[in-house]
Amino acid sequence: MSLxxxxxxxxxxxxxRRKFFVMLSTAINIAAILLLIFKGLNYGVDFAxxxxxxxxxxxxxxxxxxxHALGPLDxxxxxxxxxxxxxxYLLRFEKLSSLKGFTPRLNGALEKYYGQGNVEVLRVESVGxxxxxxxxxxxxxxVIVATIFMGCFxxxxxxxxxxxxxxxxxxxxxxxxLVVVGALVISQLQFDLTTLAxxxxxxxxxxHDTIIVSDRIREDALKRRRESLPQIMNRAINETLSxxxxxxxVAIFVLxxxxxLGGPILRPSAFTLLxxxxxxxxxxxxxxxxVVLFWERRVKIKALPRAA
Amino acid sequence: MENGNFAPVMVLVALAVAILYLHxxxxxxxxxxxxxxxxxxxxxxxxxxxxxxxxPSWWTTYLPVPRIQYGLDLQGGxxxxxxxxxxxxxxxxxxxxxxxxxxELKDSKITGARVSTTGDTIxxxxxNPSDRSALEDxxxxxxxxxxxxxxPSATGGTIYTLNYTPRDLAQLRSNxxxxxLETIRNRIDQLGVRxxxxxxEGESEILVQLPGIQDPERAKELIGKTAVLExxxxxxxxxxxxxxxxxxxxxxxxxxxxxxxxxxxxxxxESQTLMTGDVVTDARVRxxxxxxxxxxxxxxxxxxxxxxxxxxxxxxGRRLAIILDNTVYSAPVIxxxxxxxxxxxxxxxxxxxxxxxxxxxxxxxxxxPVEIAEERTVGPSLxxxxxxxxxxxxxxxxxxxxxxxxxxxxxxxxxxxxxxTLNILLLICVMAAMQATLTLPGIAGxxxxxxxxVDANVLINERMREELRNGKAPREAVRIGYERAWSAIxxxxxxxxxxxxxxxxxxxGPVKGFAVTLCVGVLTGLFSCVVVTRIWYDYLxxxxxxxxxxx
Numbered sequence: 127m128s129l130x131x132x133x134x135x136x137x138x139x140x141x142x143r144r145k146f147f148v149m150l151s152t153a154i155n156i157a158a159i160l161l162l163i164f165k166g167l168n169y170g171v172d173f174a175x176x177x178x179x180x181x182x183x184x185x186x187x188x189x190x191x192x193x194h195a196l197g198p199l200d201x202x203x204x205x206x207x208x209x210x211x212x213x214x215y216l217l218r219f220e221k222l223s224s225l226k227g228f229t230p231r232l233n234g235a236l237e238k239y240y241g242q243g244n245v246e247v248l249r250v251e252s253v254g255x256x257x258x259x260x261x262x263x264x265x266x267x268x269v270i271v272a273t274i275f276m277g278c279f280x281x282x283x284x285x286x287x288x289x290x291x292x293x294x295x296x297x298x299x300x301x302x303x304l305v306v307v308g309a310l311v312i313s314q315l316q317f318d319l320t321t322l323a324x325x326x327x328x329x330x331x332x333x334h335d336t337i338i339v340s341d342r343i344r345e346d347a348l349k350r351r352r353e354s355l356p357q358i359m360n361r362a363i364n365e366t367l368s369x370x371x372x373x374x375x376v377a378i379f380v381l382x383x384x385x386x387l388g389g390p391i392l393r394p395s396a397f398t399l400l401x402x403x404x405x406x407x408x409x410x411x412x413x414x415x416x417v418v419l420f421w422e423r424r425v426k427i428k429a430l431p432r433a434a
Numbered sequence: 435m436e437n438g439n440f441a442p443v444m445v446l447v448a449l450a451v452a453i454l455y456l457h458x459x460x461x462x463x464x465x466x467x468x469x470x471x472x473x474x475x476x477x478x479x480x481x482x483x484x485x486x487x488x489x490p491s492w493w494t495t496y497l498p499v500p501r502i503q504y505g506l507d508l509q510g511g512x513x514x515x516x517x518x519x520x521x522x523x524x525x526x527x528x529x530x531x532x533x534x535x536x537x538e539l540k541d542s543k544i545t546g547a548r549v550s551t552t553g554d555t556i557x558x559x560x561x562n563p564s565d566r567s568a569l570e571d572x573x574x575x576x577x578x579x580x581x582x583x584x585x586p587s588a589t590g591g592t593i594y595t596l597n598y599t600p601r602d603l604a605q606l607r608s609n610x611x612x613x614x615l616e617t618i619r620n621r622i623d624q625l626g627v628r629x630x631x632x633x634x635e636g637e638s639e640i641l642v643q644l645p646g647i648q649d650p651e652r653a654k655e656l657i658g659k660t661a662v663l664e665x666x667x668x669x670x671x672x673x674x675x676x677x678x679x680x681x682x683x684x685x686x687x688x689x690x691x692x693x694x695x696x697x698x699x700x701x702x703x704e705s706q707t708l709m710t711g712d713v714v715t716d717a718r719v720r721x722x723x724x725x726x727x728x729x730x731x732x733x734x735x736x737x738x739x740x741x742x743x744x745x746x747x748x749x750x751g752r753r754l755a756i757i758l759d760n761t762v763y764s765a766p767v768i769x770x771x772x773x774x775x776x777x778x779x780x781x782x783x784x785x786x787x788x789x790x791x792x793x794x795x796x797x798x799x800x801x802x803p804v805e806i807a808e809e810r811t812v813g814p815s816l817x818x819x820x821x822x823x824x825x826x827x828x829x830x831x832x833x834x835x836x837x838x839x840x841x842x843x844x845x846x847x848x849x850x851x852x853x854x855t856l857n858i859l860l861l862i863c864v865m866a867a868m869q870a871t872l873t874l875p876g877i878a879g880x881x882x883x884x885x886x887x888v889d890a891n892v893l894i895n896e897r898m899r900e901e902l903r904n905g906k907a908p909r910e911a912v913r914i915g916y917e918r919a920w921s922a923i924x925x926x927x928x929x930x931x932x933x934x935x936x937x938x939x940x941x942x943g944p945v946k947g948f949a950v951t952l953c954v955g956v957l958t959g960l961f962s963c964v965v966v967t968r969i970w971y972d973y974l975x976x977x978x979x980x981x982x983x984x985x
Contacts, residue, residue, distance in 0.1 A: 129843075131842075134899075134900070227651065229651050230651055246815070247813065248815065248816040249810075249811065250810070251810045251811070253807075253810075254517075254807040256807065257515060260636075261943070265941065265944075273933075280925070280929060319874070320874055320878075322945070323875035323877075323878035323879075326879075327878045327882045329933075330886075330933065330952070337922060337926040338922045341921055341922035341925060345918070345921070366896075368896055369896045372842070372896075373885075376838055380834050383834070384831070389823060391823060395878070
């Protein structure tokens with residue numbers, strides 16, 4: 127037998143402590159919704175509309191110098207951000223009245239200030255407000271439809287134990303999205319297309335992890351019909367604990383490395399993935415399970431006598 | 435898949451299906467392992483073009499050369515989303531019909547009728563109510579595509595209205611969209627950029643992708659030109675200064691020349707358009723005198739030649755304004771009647787300007803103005819940086835996982851590592867052969883499915899450990915490990931695959947890129963990390979080398 131992180135006979139009472147964690151999660155989710163409403167995500171130009179310019183200046187410069195250089199272009203309010211590597215800067219401003227001829231004008235103004243050949247425009251992204259809104263709407267729509275389908279599929283696959291596993295997975299997923307979004311609001315990292323891709327990955331992971339844990343509950347429930355559901359659930363969580371720690375542990379380790387080494391391009395997505403994988407692992411145990419228990423104890427049992 | 439790159443995918447799929455078939459029917463483990471070896475070889479072979487810039491010529495002649503296509507975010511280039519102003523196309527069509535109507539009324543000797551347009555409606559006010567039947571005749575004869583209605587006017591008379599039927603209106607918009615797409619495609623084709631994309635997106639938008647383009651500004655200029663070419667007569671009987679001060683005399687309008695150092699030169703021209711650019715058959719750049727610079731020589735079709743012949747004959751001695759998109763490029767004096775249908779347009783162009791003018795004249799006018807709603811330009815150096823950074827992170831992540839699996843599960847870990855490596859190989863192969871474009875969100879999809887396939891092996895191995903702990907023989911432990919882990923792997927992968935299909939169906943751009951790699955990755959992951967790793971164990975068991983399992 128080789129390495130072993132978790133002893134095989136581990137038995138932690140997860141289910142017994144669920145009330146505390148459900149309350150904690152609810153509080154965090156409410157906080158996330160409030161943050162989203164009152165502070166809001168720091169949308170990148172992809173979603174908010176506007177223009178983003180990434181450029182490299184060949185020698186040391188400051189944002190004040192850049193503002194001076196761009197003064198003649200009359201771009202309105204400019205946000206300038208040090209990109210953190212190789213004298214690169216990110217400029218962001220509202221959408222231009224016309225995109226035609228913008229790059230030459232930008233180049234001209236910069237070269238006039240810094241001298242010919244000392245500035246390189248690496249990237250220009252300009253998105254109309256309507257395009258950004260459409261993209262946001264389409265992405266949210268697609269995710270909602272996909273979630274509904276996944277929920278139905280899971281409910282059907284686990285019907286022998288309880289129909290509520292689908293609801294459990296979906297609620298756990300919503301919980302994870304809210305936690306990640308809350309973290310993004312607090313960190314004010316930019317929410318752009320790359321962050322969206324990371325969020326989609328989190329969604330995939332969250333559902334995957336929930337299914338893995340639920341699968342063991344299903345297996346044990348069908349095998350040990352005499353035990354109560356909370357007992358079975360706790361056993362299943364302990365049995366899969368080794369796998370849970372391994373998989374999410376390795377993923378989280380890789381993500382921390384990415385966050386530290388990946389540079390500024392990857393930072394928002396690495397952060398999103400890191401938070402998402404942590405909450406995705408947690409919610410499979412403390413959100414999906416309690417939803418099923420709640421359904422089986424309160425809703426179903428109350429409904430039965432009335433039907434009788 | 436348009437480029438006939440189906441063949442390599444078919445080879446891979448055929449091999450995979452054969453392996454799967456034998457696997458499900460408990461075929462000989464040796465056969466399965468040989469087929470797997472062939473599959474690995476085929477996959478490696480297919481990937482050679484993606485990683486070698488120069489291929490020997492015999493290779494490119496006889497063998498398929500699928501390469502991974504990088505998205506613009508990775509390789510650099512320009513991405514434009516154009517908004518076609520379809521409402522303006524309708525407005526233009528309506529005003530053209532209103533001009534037709536005016537002419538018909540004049541021909542039918544109906545005087546004093548006032549014709550105007552608002553939005554997509556033509557309004558007619560007749561001076562003489564008895565002309566009504568004549569109007570109805572004209573409409574039923576020449577305006578069958580429009581519906582005649584009437585409303586009482588404020589002055590007690592009747593306003594007749596002409597409307598397109600909703601069906602014709604929809605047809606008009608869709609025709610305008612098709613024409614815009616075609617025109618822009620023509621223009622882009624003449625830029626000489628490889629692997630461009632011009633496609634319709636949504637109801638009124640066109641997506642243009644120009645990978646690796648050096649001068650995006652020129653492309654934008656070229657795409658954005660409406661390119662409506664008109665010929666009008668300059669009105670020299672009134673002074674331009676008066677018209678600028680007091681407004682143009684009836685039947686005239688003021689147009690301007692191209693922007694120059696001394697401001698834009700105003701021209702007073704007669705409003706009536708004598709000829710438009712739809713009669714142009716060809717346009718070429720010709721070298722001109724040193725002073726004038728190059729000019730564009732335009733060939734007209736037969737109808738155009740005839741119109742031009744008459745119009746020059748009737749207007750000898752007057753000036754002819756050549757107008758492109760409401761800008762007067764030149765206004766030469768007509769010295770004599772010009773038969774033969776050849777016109778030259780001068781205007782102190784640079785070579786590039788003359789070239790682009792010829793392109794837009796050849797490709798025809800846009801039916802409506804086009805606005806750039808979104809632009810993304812990624813310089814080639816940034817694209818290279820992104821690829822390098824992506825590859826590095828990918829390599830570090832993959833290495834960490836491979837090493838971890840090997841250390842933690844030893845023998846079983848190596849089997850899992852083989853599965854993971856094959857998975858990466860197959861995934862890239864399928865992406866390359868499908869000519870799917872790899873974007874940053876696509877990489878996120880790949881990472882997720884790789885993670886899921888590693889997790890499948892973790893599940894299987896944990897199960898095998900459990901069974902071994904319970905005292906099962908290695909052979910049994912393998913069988914039960916795979917069997918028990920399968921329900922979880924199956925449910926998770928199917929729900930992910932379904933989600934991928936839905937994201938592909940309903941999502942746009944980035945979401946689609948994620949969905950494609952997600953779906954492909956689930957399939958290759960299931961195959962490599964569940965089927966092929968099992969084949970390894972079966973092979974080891976069948977050769978009786980598996981007496982002790984290290985997991």
